[in-house]
Amino acid sequence: MEKVGKIIAFCCAESAYRAADRAGRLRIRYPDNVRVIRVPCAGRVSVLHILKAFEKGAAGVLVMGCQEGACQHLTGNARAKERVKYAANLLQEAGIDGERVKMVNFGPDMAQKFVREIKEMVEKIKEGK
Amino acid sequence: MIIAERKPLEEIKNMIAGYKRILVVGCGTCVTICWAGGEKEVGILSSQLRLASNKEENELSILEAVVERQCEKEMVEELRDKVQEVEAVLSLGCGAGVQTVADIFEDKPVFPALNTAFIGMPEGEGLWTEMCGACGDCFLDRTGGICPIVRCAKGLLNGPCGGTRKGGKCEIDPEKDCAWVLIYRRLEKQGRLELMRKYYEAKNYRAVKRPGKVQAVQA
Numbered sequence: 018m019e020k021v022g023k024i025i026a027f028c029c030a031e032s033a034y035r036a037a038d039r040a041g042r043l044r045i046r047y048p049d050n051v052r053v054i055r056v057p058c059a060g061r062v063s064v065l066h067i068l069k070a071f072e073k074g075a076a077g078v079l080v081m082g083c084q085e086g087a088c089q090h091l092t093g094n095a096r097a098k099e100r101v102k103y104a105a106n107l108l109q110e111a112g113i114d115g116e117r118v119k120m121v122n123f124g125p126d127m128a129q130k131f132v133r134e135i136k137e138m139v140e141k142i143k144e145g146k
Numbered sequence: 147m148i149i150a151e152r153k154p155l156e157e158i159k160n161m162i163a164g165y166k167r168i169l170v171v172g173c174g175t176c177v178t179i180c181w182a183g184g185e186k187e188v189g190i191l192s193s194q195l196r197l198a199s200n201k202e203e204n205e206l207s208i209l210e211a212v213v214e215r216q217c218e219k220e221m222v223e224e225l226r227d228k229v230q231e232v233e234a235v236l237s238l239g240c241g242a243g244v245q246t247v248a249d250i251f252e253d254k255p256v257f258p259a260l261n262t263a264f265i266g267m268p269e270g271e272g273l274w275t276e277m278c279g280a281c282g283d284c285f286l287d288r289t290g291g292i293c294p295i296v297r298c299a300k301g302l303l304n305g306p307c308g309g310t311r312k313g314g315k316c317e318i319d320p321e322k323d324c325a326w327v328l329i330y331r332r333l334e335k336q337g338r339l340e341l342m343r344k345y346y347e348a349k350n351y352r353a354v355k356r357p358g359k360v361q362a363v364q365a
Contacts, residue, residue: 064365065186068193072200096364103363107190110155111197 021142022076024051024135027062031089033081035125040132047132048139050076058082059120060093067104067118077138078104078118081131085122094122114145147267148176148240149274150183150260151362155194158236161257162195162206165234169209170195170259171225171247173216173239180274181362182260183238185212190365191238191259216243222250229254264296272362281349288341290332295349297325303346305329 028034034055040047056062059082070078080101082094098120105115121134162168170192178184192208199206209228213221216239225247229235234255237244240262248256264276279296285303286293295301299318305326309317314327333339 063186065189065193068190068197072193072196099363100365103365107155107194108197111194112201113197 021048021050021139022074024048024077024079024138024142025070025075026051026053026079026081026135027056027059027066028053029059029082029094029123030055030057032083032087032123032125032127033059033121033131036081036123036127036131039126040128043128045128045132047135050139051135058088058090058093059097060088060090062097062100064100064104064107067101068107071108071113071117076117076142079134079138080118080120081123081134082120083122084124087124094120116141117145147179147265148242148262149180149264149266149276150177150240150262152182152187152191152238152260153258155191155198158191158257158259159195159198162234162236165232165255166205167207167209167232168234168236169211169225169228169232170236171216171238172210172212173237173243174212174214175216177238177240177243177260178212179268181272181364183240183243186365187238188212191236216240217246219246219250222246225251272364283349285346288344288346289329290336290338290341292325292329292332294325294329297323297328302326303348 028037037053059080062080067078080097082097085094088094101118101120105118108118109115123130170188172183172185172188174184188210192210195206195208209232211225211228213224215221229251234257235247236257236259237247238259244256244258265278265280266274266276269275276296278293281295294303294305298305299316300307306324310324310327311317311320314324316322316324330342333341
């Protein structure tokens with residue numbers, strides 16, 4: 018597989034992190050350039066975390082939170098969605114494709130979706146090269 | 147408090163073009179509260195500038211700092227060591243902040259990264275509304291504490307105009323309340339409706355778009 022830069026996946030401990038763990042336990046193969054960062058809630062990820070990831074050389078950032086309406090902190094995933102939209106505009110302003118950052122909603126058992134989203138981001142990065 | 151909005155990155159980049167070492171300075175008071183120039187916003191702007199300069203292969207080194215109040219000379223003095231290391235300063239303060247920094251460090255160019263918008267209050271999350279036009283001749287004693295100069299779209303001192311919509315909305319913007327309907331209801335509640343029957347001489351103030359609004363997203 019052609020190498021692309023690192024992809025940072027901020028994963029909510031309640032959903033996406035469990036989905037990532039499940040993907041591992043099920044031995045589903047996915048690109049090795051993804052770096053999973055466990056966060057207590059997607060709402061913990063600030064715009065600055067996203068920009069810093071790009072500043073340090075990330076090629077893409079995924080913010081992975083719970084399904085809409087299922088956040089245990091009530092509005093964490095909704096806030097994350099707004100922040101991702103804001104970060105995409107800021108990146109675009111700085112000359113970086115705003116689609117390199119994406120918010121994804123998950124249930125804890127969605128291992129296949131976790132893998133699919135990472136593969137999609139890898140493809141998007143390759144297309145943008 | 148003073149409400150401000152950040153300038154577009156392109157405009158900021160043009161201001162600092164040609165400088166290789168800059169200091170981005172935020173302010174910990176009004177513009178922190180309105181999400182325009184606090185610690186987080188200093189980090190965001192610096193990060194955006196670094197990303198843009200890497201992309202364009204420009205050499206740019208950025209220092210970051212936040213002072214508690216950029217409009218106070220004693221607090222701005224604390225920046226002296228950092229300012230000596232840079233060629234220019236980018237201020238995320240209001241107009242008063244930018245000018246204070248420029249006054250103290252006269253040998254360095256100081257650029258504004260924000261547009262100072264108005265004096266207002268928070269209406270909801272990330273939404274600020276203009277409340278005071280700083281006209282220098284407060285009128286609120288006659289209007290039940292509601293300023294018609296900024297909250298009436300026409301800035302009328304003798305209202306309402308003939309265009310108030312049903313439900314007490316403004317004819318210029320049906321989303322906004324007619325300030326004079328609000329004033330009438332407030333004075334009615336206080337039993338001071340006789341104030342509505344007095345006529346007041348017009349003030350000499352500039353025609354500006356009012357009331358102003360700033361919508362931001364918390365980072």
